[in-house]
Amino acid sequence: MARYVLTRFATTVPILLAISLAVFWGANQVADPTVSLTLNPRIAPEALAEYRDHLGLGEPLMSRYLGWLANFVQGDLGTSLVQNGADVWPIVRTAVANTLVLIVIAVALSLAVGITIGAVSAIRRGSLADNAATLVSFVGISTPVFWLGLMLQLFFGLYLANWLGIAPPLLPTAGLYSPGQQGFDLVDRARHLALPVLALSWQLVAVYSRYMRASLLDVMSSDHIRAARGRGLPERTVVIRHGVRNALIPVSTQAATDAGQLVGGLIVTEQVFQYPGMGRLFLDALFGGDYPVLLASVMITATAVFAINLAADLFYGVLDPRIRRGTR
Amino acid sequence: MTLLHAQGRARGSSRSLNSSGTRFFRGWRLVTATLAVLLLMAACGSDTSADESAPDEPASESATTLAPDSGESSSGGTLVLAVEQWPECINPVTSCTNATWTIWSVLIHYLPRLMELDQSNTYVASSLLVEEPTVANGGLVTADDGTFTLTYRLNPDATWSDGEPITSTDVWFSWRAGLDTTGTLSTIGLDLITEIDHSDPHTAVITFSEPYAPWPTLFGGLLPAHELGPDTDIADKWNDEITVSGGPWIQEEWNQEQHILVPNRTYWDTERIPLVDRVVMVPREDTDSQLLALQTGEAMAAFPQPFPGARERITGDLTYEVAEGTYMEGLWINQDAPDRRFDMTRNVRQAVAYALDRERIAEIALGTITADPPVLQCAGWNPGFGPWCQDDFAHYTQDEAKVAELLEAEGWTRPDPDGLWVNADGEELVLQWNTVAGNKRREDVQALVVEMTAPLGIGWEIINYDPGELFQNRLPALNFGPVALYANSTNPDPSVAPLYDIDGVPTEENERKGQNFTAYRSQAASDLAFAIDAEVDPAVRLELVHELSAILADDVPWIPLYMLPNMIIWDTTAVSGPGAYVSSPYGGFFDMFDWTVQAE
Numbered sequence: 001m002a003r004y005v006l007t008r009f010a011t012t013v014p015i016l017l018a019i020s021l022a023v024f025w026g027a028n029q030v031a032d033p034t035v036s037l038t039l040n041p042r043i044a045p046e047a048l049a050e051y052r053d054h055l056g057l058g059e060p061l062m063s064r065y066l067g068w069l070a071n072f073v074q075g076d077l078g079t080s081l082v083q084n085g086a087d088v089w090p091i092v093r094t095a096v097a098n099t100l101v102l103i104v105i106a107v108a109l110s111l112a113v114g115i116t117i118g119a120v121s122a123i124r125r126g127s128l129a130d131n132a133a134t135l136v137s138f139v140g141i142s143t144p145v146f147w148l149g150l151m152l153q154l155f156f157g158l159y160l161a162n163w164l165g166i167a168p169p170l171l172p173t174a175g176l177y178s179p180g181q182q183g184f185d186l187v188d189r190a191r192h193l194a195l196p197v198l199a200l201s202w203q204l205v206a207v208y209s210r211y212m213r214a215s216l217l218d219v220m221s222s223d224h225i226r227a228a229r230g231r232g233l234p235e236r237t238v239v240i241r242h243g244v245r246n247a248l249i250p251v252s253t254q255a256a257t258d259a260g261q262l263v264g265g266l267i268v269t270e271q272v273f274q275y276p277g278m279g280r281l282f283l284d285a286l287f288g289g290d291y292p293v294l295l296a297s298v299m300i301t302a303t304a305v306f307a308i309n310l311a312a313d314l315f316y317g318v319l320d321p322r323i324r325r326g327t328r
Numbered sequence: 329m330t331l332l333h334a335q336g337r338a339r340g341s342s343r344s345l346n347s348s349g350t351r352f353f354r355g356w357r358l359v360t361a362t363l364a365v366l367l368l369m370a371a372c373g374s375d376t377s378a379d380e381s382a383p384d385e386p387a388s389e390s391a392t393t394l395a396p397d398s399g400e401s402s403s404g405g406t407l408v409l410a411v412e413q414w415p416e417c418i419n420p421v422t423s424c425t426n427a428t429w430t431i432w433s434v435l436i437h438y439l440p441r442l443m444e445l446d447q448s449n450t451y452v453a454s455s456l457l458v459e460e461p462t463v464a465n466g467g468l469v470t471a472d473d474g475t476f477t478l479t480y481r482l483n484p485d486a487t488w489s490d491g492e493p494i495t496s497t498d499v500w501f502s503w504r505a506g507l508d509t510t511g512t513l514s515t516i517g518l519d520l521i522t523e524i525d526h527s528d529p530h531t532a533v534i535t536f537s538e539p540y541a542p543w544p545t546l547f548g549g550l551l552p553a554h555e556l557g558p559d560t561d562i563a564d565k566w567n568d569e570i571t572v573s574g575g576p577w578i579q580e581e582w583n584q585e586q587h588i589l590v591p592n593r594t595y596w597d598t599e600r601i602p603l604v605d606r607v608v609m610v611p612r613e614d615t616d617s618q619l620l621a622l623q624t625g626e627a628m629a630a631f632p633q634p635f636p637g638a639r640e641r642i643t644g645d646l647t648y649e650v651a652e653g654t655y656m657e658g659l660w661i662n663q664d665a666p667d668r669r670f671d672m673t674r675n676v677r678q679a680v681a682y683a684l685d686r687e688r689i690a691e692i693a694l695g696t697i698t699a700d701p702p703v704l705q706c707a708g709w710n711p712g713f714g715p716w717c718q719d720d721f722a723h724y725t726q727d728e729a730k731v732a733e734l735l736e737a738e739g740w741t742r743p744d745p746d747g748l749w750v751n752a753d754g755e756e757l758v759l760q761w762n763t764v765a766g767n768k769r770r771e772d773v774q775a776l777v778v779e780m781t782a783p784l785g786i787g788w789e790i791i792n793y794d795p796g797e798l799f800q801n802r803l804p805a806l807n808f809g810p811v812a813l814y815a816n817s818t819n820p821d822p823s824v825a826p827l828y829d830i831d832g833v834p835t836e837e838n839e840r841k842g843q844n845f846t847a848y849r850s851q852a853a854s855d856l857a858f859a860i861d862a863e864v865d866p867a868v869r870l871e872l873v874h875e876l877s878a879i880l881a882d883d884v885p886w887i888p889l890y891m892l893p894n895m896i897i898w899d900t901t902a903v904s905g906p907g908a909y910v911s912s913p914y915g916g917f918f919d920m921f922d923w924t925v926q927a928e
Binding site for chain 2: 150
């Protein structure tokens with residue numbers, strides 16, 4: 001096990017380095033934090049040049065990258081280029097916390113709903129409910145997140161609210177809190193989370209329900225289920241205790257390995273709903289040329305994805321010793 | 329294979345049925361606990377931000393306690409505004425201030441100004457001054473030794489929101505902070521000041537090393553010395569909180585989620601004491617989000633970038649006002665373009681100008697935003713500011729005969745009457761044209777112009793770049809064009825000299841430090857541009873500006889097309905008052921002290 005973990009770490013570090021270098025290079029090609037200052041008639045060219053030196057933008061690209069890397073490995077994420085030298089960590093920390101809330105709720109909700117739909121589909125294979133679930137799942141898988149987000153905003157924020165005569169709408173279309181809200185309010189926060197969570201969960205529910213259906217059908221045709229039935233256990237017990245429980249394991253593992261795919265959906269979801277998480281931070285930093293913030297968000301995200309995938313692999317290895325032994 | 333593999337996984341997992349199943353359900357409890365922790369994390373974050381930014385006592389209440397009886401009545405209510413670009417920081421001196429929205433959404437509401445733009449964008453004395461400095465009242469004096477002295481007499485009733493008087497020491501401090509703060513950028517003009525005498529608290533005597541005509545543009549945001557001093561480097565102060573105000577509003581909270589302003593009841597300019605109880609600004613960083621927020625009632629007004637289709641999309645209870653903004657869009661002609669196939673002579677530049685139907689261009693660019701968009705006829709500056717514009721470009725209308733006359737005078741011929749013009753070296757009249765990739769308005773203009781000029785024998789090679797590449801890399805290196813389409817904001821106040829400075833053409837010798845990106849080398853224009861900056865007599869200055877604009881119209885270093893408009897949208901059932909400052913550099917929210925919200 002230890003050797004396996006070390007091997008994974010050894011392969012992960014070069015990948016993270018390559019990602020950071022690619023992002024650093026790319027960010028410097030497409031954006032510059034001083035670009036908007038070039039045409040400002042109140043700024044003398046000398047002052048601009050001095051400011052660029054102050055930000056370190058005059059140094060060669062590789063020298064800046066190595067400087068960033070040296071600080072990063074010591075836990076120093078640097079300072080923002082556009083927020084007047086503000087430390088990067090507090091900026092990223094807030095975004096990470098907001099994104100974690102969104103991800104955990106969305107994944108938990110998706111698992112709960114997806115597993116339920118998948119289980120019902122499998123148990124009533126070929127029924128109207130199964131066919132309907134299959135149809136809805138394929139629609140869900142095929143629905144782009146950005147489109148769904150916009151439709152949810154229009155439906156809940158505009159049409160439904162207008163129809164009910166409610167303004168502002170019950171489910172707000174953007175932001176983290178209602179305007180003017182100060183301090184934490186669980187209900188207000190939950191209302192603002194509803195639509196982003198729904199948008200993010202839609203595809204996940206569809207995917208998990210398909211996994212669950214296939215997994216449960218697989219389990220229900222296995223020998224130990226026949227043995228359980230042979231022992232005269234009630235069908236309900238057979239399905240729930242012996243079928244569903246075992247079918248959940250590959251689904252939950254799959255949920256963990258899907259974490260990377262969530263990142264793409266998050267960027268879109270957070271942008272559509274003006275949700276201040278890692279996705280929006282990434283976009284803002286990218287377009288603003290704020291590479292310290294950009295790199296921090298990318299590295300934290302990449303590390304998290306690797307860590308979750310590693311945890312999933314280890315978890316699966318614990319459940320199935322053949323994987324650890326490489327006998328799959 | 330897939331089936332077998334799946335069965336194998338299921339069998340493998342079945343061996344640990346009891347224990348793994350139990351672990352799974354324990355896992356759900358763990359997930360529930362994690363959710364609770366996450367929500368607590370969020371709660372802690374919010375509480376912290378609220379605690380950090382909000383004073384112990386609500387600002388409005390504390391201000392009310394301090395307020396004298398102004399006789400003003402408040403209509404009350406909360407105004408909610410959608411803000412298009414959220415400032416990353418709000419320090420009033422550093423690069424934070426170069427984001428327009430830092431000024432529009434934050435600083436303009438708190439920092440007092442000496443001179444102020446009125447509704448027609450003309451500088452007048454603000455209520456902080458007893459009178460406007462003029463030559464007649466001795467406020468503007470040019471000495472024999474070439475120094476220039478500007479005297480401001482401050483209103484003795486003016487105070488900061490904490491009760492401290494606004495004095496000449498604040499003027500002095502603002503000057504020093506503008507120069508001494510780490511990362512300061514907008515130092516032009518301030519660097520000509522040699523001394524500010526602040527011995528009399530109500531009189532600031534400012535000495536410049538040379539006459540400086542755009543003096544009204546300086547000190548557009550005074551800083552409280554007693555709050556921010558004595559260190560004049562304020563880079564680490566007021567990055568996320570304005571603690572003292574000299575404007576109509578007091579800041580209650582500012583963070584990346586919202587900005588809350590409450591009335592400054594101690595404001596000495598009683599006509600500008602706000603009517604509403606509270607303003608909440610929230611970020612809605614694209615046009616669709618802003619429009620949706622207005623349609624759903626989540627916001628009451630927005631000041632978005634004008635967007636195509638605005639005339640059709642703003643309906644129902646929403647209304648809008650459009651007016652000329654601060655940016656002029658046009659074709660900037662780089663006479664040193666490395667990819668030019670021939671010299672961009674004055675005749676060629678004029679021929680291009682005569683080949684364009686600028687009314688059609690303006691219609692295509694802005695017709696879905698505003699009816700009958702005006703063509704920009706000023707040769708070098710924004711017509712919405714000051715008296716400078718005299719429509720020198722108005723004679724450039726599409727004229728095929730003029731195009732032919734100008735080109736033939738330099739030896740161009742058109743062997744094929746339906747083809748392109750060709751010069752003596754056999755080069756066709758094809759111009760490389762750059763703009764920002766993905767900007768629909770500009771790309772629409774390109775498509776129209778290509779179609780429009782083809783019958784007149786002028787061709788285009790369109791290569792567009794992302795903004796960073798075009799503005800940061802290509803413009804300073806003069807590695808564009810010879811034609812580029814972009815917007816600029818130039819005006820004699822503060823100065824047009826950087827654009828026409830003959831020594832400001834970026835070159836290797838001057839390390840590319842110059843803003844004369846058209847490589848326009850006219851000694852007369854350059855001298856006039858500097859003379860305009862140094863002439864403090866308004867009448868004489870106006871003559872110089874008109875003289876320069878005539879030269880620019882003849883030389884055509886750029887071809888003005890249209891003014892980019894500003895737009896403010898509001899919900900008529902929720903708010904009254906927006907629209908008066910749409911074209912103001914202070915932003916459409918500037919006068920929200922006069923707005924009222926409708927009773928719910």
